Amino acid sequence: MYSKSLERLRKIMDELREQCPWDKKQTIHTLRNQTIEEMYELTDAIAGNDWQGLKEELGDVLLHIVFYSRIGMEQGHFNLDDVIEGVCNKLVARHPHIYSNVVAEDETAVKQNWEKLKIKEGKASVLSGVPKSLPAIVKALRLQEKTRQVGFEWDHVDQVKGKVDEEIDELYEAVASGDPDKIEDEFGDVLFALVNYARFINVDPENALERTNRKFIRRFQLIESMAKEKGRALDQMSLEEMDELWNQAKQSE
Secondary structure, X not given: OHHHHHHHHHHHHHHHHHHOHHHHHOOHHHHHHHHHHHHHHHHHHHHOOOHHHXXXXXXXXXXXXXXXXXXXXXXXXXXXXXXXXXXXXXXXXXXXXXXXXXXXXXXXXXXXXXXXXXXXXXXXXXXXOOOOXXXXXXXXXXXXXXXXXXXXXXXXXXXXXXXXXXXXXXXXXXXXXXXXXXXXXXXXXXXXXXXXXXXXXXXXXXHHHHHHHHHHHHHHHHHHHHHHHOOOOHHHOOHHHHHHHHHHHHHHO
16 A cells, blocks of 8 residues: 555656656755745644644655655656665664664663664764754754763753753843843853753653743734724733733633
């Protein structure tokens, strides 16, 4: 079933690439921004627990994989089979506890083995696999997860909490100094420390912030509706009036 469906998609991609004026013009560079957009739409479906949307967005992402593979074949670099074989080989090589005689008793051991194998494969650094273009909070989380695998990690959550408190104090000192560059630097340190703390209390910081974003959107749109029902516009209301509506919106949840 999978092979038949994939072959159909590959055939359609070939036809579009050869016959459609738009598809014929695309390059890996013109597709890049659209791929990024598709990935964000996929994450929106995941965040919303939207299974129908997830199915559709996975299809869009798969289309892009096939599209890039077709272009790669045209340029003489690789084809779709090479892409699939490559990831299959990588999975087998990096799971010796499944496909060889290496023992990994828990998830931590698996991750540590994974990072060691990547170094053996020629990666210059433990951090080499972290994309430069990742959103900052996601990147901070991945950096910390990577370095953890080689033992660069606090022993206890209280140490992390102490680091958060220390960084916040340094931020307040920077604010008092009035130095914009110092303030930005220390604010970044606070965020990085909070991401670290999130890991220790088993919270995904990106998901947590997105949850708050969605909550803010929901509540703000509700106070817009409440103000409209009163025949008022928010820009004509005082902060105290809007705050009262905000509290009502919170209570309604």
